[in-house]
Amino acid sequence: MADRLDKVILDARRAADQRATGYRAQALKLYPWVCGRCARTFTNSNLQLLEVHHKNGNHDDNPPDGSNWELLCTYCHEHEHSKIKDAAGRSDARTDLPAATFNPFADLKARLEGKTPPRK
Secondary structure (H helix, E strand, O other): OHHHHHHHHHHHHHHHHHHHHHHHHHHHHHOOOEOOOOOOEOOOOOHHHEEEEEOOOOOOOOOOOOOOEEEEEHHHHHHHHHHHHHHOOOOOOOOOOOOOOOOOOOOHHHHHOOOOOOOO
């Protein structure tokens, strides 16, 4: 039974890898090798840094015309996915810290008028 399950998992992984290779190759043929966000240009030497992003988030939605894809550099692709995680409620911000109270512009008007108040 375990051998059968291992075979099913292996077949599923191979199929997913094959689909991924297929749509990436197709997207690289359809679109110029330029990041859709930062406009960085790519050549054969750094093409591994250009990734296919699925606009609707569904990695199984791969229409032959490429309408669900856009090419993004690794950095912009990561940023795009972090925005989705943030919208879903993920937060790396610490909320247990007190709010900052220092105002660097508190005496700006007096300084501009030449009347510098004494520092505390």
